[in-house]
Amino acid sequence: MDARAIIAAIRDGQRPGAEALRWFAMGLADGTVTDAQAGAFAMAVLLKGLGEEGRVALTTGMRDSGKVLAWDMPGPVVDKHSTGGIGDCVSLLLAPALAACGAYVPMISGRGLGHTGGTLDKLEAIPGFRTGLSEGQLRAQLRKLGCAIVSASAEIAPADRRLYAIRDVSATVESIDLITASILSKKLAAGLEALVLDVKCGSGAFMKTLAEAEALALSLVATAKGAGCKTSALITDMTQPLARAAGNALEVAEVMQTLTGRAVNSALFDVTAVLGGEALALAGLAATPDEGTARVEAVLRSGAAAEGFGRMVAAQGGPRDFLERWADLLPAATVIRDVPSPFAGFVRAIDGQALGLAVVGLGGGRQREGDRVNPSVGLSDLAGIGQEIAPGEALCRVHAATEAQADQAMAEVQAAYALGAEPVAEPPLILQRIT
Template identity: 75%
Template sequence: MSDARSIIARVRDGGKPSVEELRWFAMGLASGAVTDAQAGAFAMAVLLKGLSEEGRVALTRGMRDSGKVLEWDLPGPVVDKHSTGGIGDCTSLLLAPALAVCGAYVPMISGRGLGHTGGTLDKLEAIPGFRTGLTEAALRKQMAEVKCAIVAASSDLAPADRRLYAIRDVSATVESIDLITASILSKKLAAGLEALVLDVKCGSGAFMKTAEQAEALARSLVKTAQGAGCMTSALITDMSQPLATAAGNALEVIEVMETLTGTSVNAALWDVTVALGGEVLALAGLASDASDGEGRIAQALESGAAAECFGRMVVAQGGPADFVERWPDRLPSAPVMMEVPSLHDGFVARIDGEALGLAVVHLGGGRLREGDRVNPSVGLSDLAGIGEETGEGVPLAMVHAVTEDAGRAAVAAVQAAYGIVPDLPDEPALIQKRIG
């Protein structure tokens, strides 16, 4: 018979709990058999001593199995993508419908903004009427009819993770790669996936600031997901600057719609979306290799088929029937707009992505505390990128705010986030490494 104290002691002393013990602990998190104090002690022991590869798989599977695990009977593979979070990262909104057009089924379980990073659900909720909380019956109906959905996790999906996540937040154990891995994958694998691609962000706007940290997380995620029976690969992608030229919920939806409808294509956003889509189509057997998959995703976007599928997803989840045709009229806009003038002549060499994300949060576009209301209209647009030439007084970005005071504070924050140098700097590679 397992008990929490002996499992915690074994991890604390650098030992290896058995698969059965880690499964018991995960179930105990969900049932309440493990107390908050024990959960906190376990998290700290894992942070300090780590788990073996087998232990990570066992904890992930146990957390996955602590609630409902979806099973599908669909005429194509069930796939998904997960990003570790960044600024201006709205690839999910492009990728889900593009994958659906290519023959995959995409029950994308997404999250809300966390810290300085934006959340996919918050972005979609900028669309009037869009619902992210679907019943299982509604999700199954939408998967059969539309082939993609972007939704919040239901309360019966990986409940052990919900409990441990809250405890990690207040016990200074968020940074554990073992616990990050189990948290991300327990929710994703509970969706009944056959293939998963991971976008592990690296740079100033990411949680993993260095290449070494990003690669360690990517390898942990890939090995653990594969160990749990899901075909998985990861791309390490640049987050030393925002991926889109906008940061903020409605503003990022605008950039997505411009790309989907071909009115103004953001090359970086396009390239990352196509690369991730190519990976998952190859993993799922819908393409001969990643290059073939990339071509299929690009065609889905270029032809307008992905835009049409996105429109059907919006309607199915409560949004306007004419959204794809009339999105400029359907999205909210902020009452105050201010330019952010550069303080120097030269070239953009450095961008503090985390500072930009926090500027959006302080404008009201994210949460300072759990439960805060998000204003979908605020944020930053027309963000200058690394390597761009500027001059004193030339705009680096546009601030969208509710009040003049909030706008001025954001202008100062954005100016401080930009490093300008006299000489043209090297631009970082967008896709840095493949793990898989």
């Protein structure tokens, strides 16, 4: 095999065979492929594409470039992946809910990326919570509790880690083929039997239009199935934040309010239940997605999912009484201010990306790799699309570390909201289902 020949073939519109793409993936992991060749490969794929068979081959090759977990559990091993959005804290509810329904959920998650928050950053807002479990610890916790939310070890899909860094500096991040291989190589390395995908669409997502979201969802589902994993996808709304909070500790607080029934966020509850229903149906734990949705709703309402979350927190180093004392244990910001609306009217649009970047500016995300995240900062009580706002009424509440940061975030929030004189309907949560 020769890297130059593979790159030239893709450049000229040809489709290299599966073995060639798997060889290239191994070369990314072991250094046989140089940085220059990896960059040329990424650009060729962006411009000419790989086709469905090529996506499957690259994905499985990247999956097999490192450790691939295998399980012997008394129930199906399942997971969910979201393409990222603002206030998207579904994973924290869904993992314990699926476990309460008889599934086993080894959820390998990521950190904040760009304007979107990361599941690991949210969980690390809980004092003591550890996301870096060894494989032995993960296996023991999964067998005992049914779920764990952890970071990927260096042994998981090393080819993706190398190619991801190359894509970031070579203007090739947008390739559907490479996005697909990146997402799925890590997820499938977890040894899943079933996977449900949440592809976000709207101003707060990476995919801004339905056409873009549909193209990615179709690619992900076809590739995962081609790799042997039962998979379906939901395209869900991200024209506004899913939760009414954006920021790590603030989102955990909203999760706890919903899990405990103290103040249920209906949008967060509903998306969690529908995604869970898909996962249970794929895994054979429900006859239909609707039946699965009803089962997830039941464990959320009964408190079984909340109890599972509390056990997971304790097992991963967090407080053993977190379920009872979360409001006292989560970190709080020193500067808290309401953001007054400069106009009256109905909220007709929200720039979700701008809200996410406001949280990053507060210190709740990373400007660059290695930045330290402040878990206490962010936005809460966010007004939603269709809500009527009086002049001076709060669009949201800013939680900041300094007065200057609060001032900056307030201006950014005001600019992110568009108000109009006429009422507008709240957008639907579920836009499309792809199987």
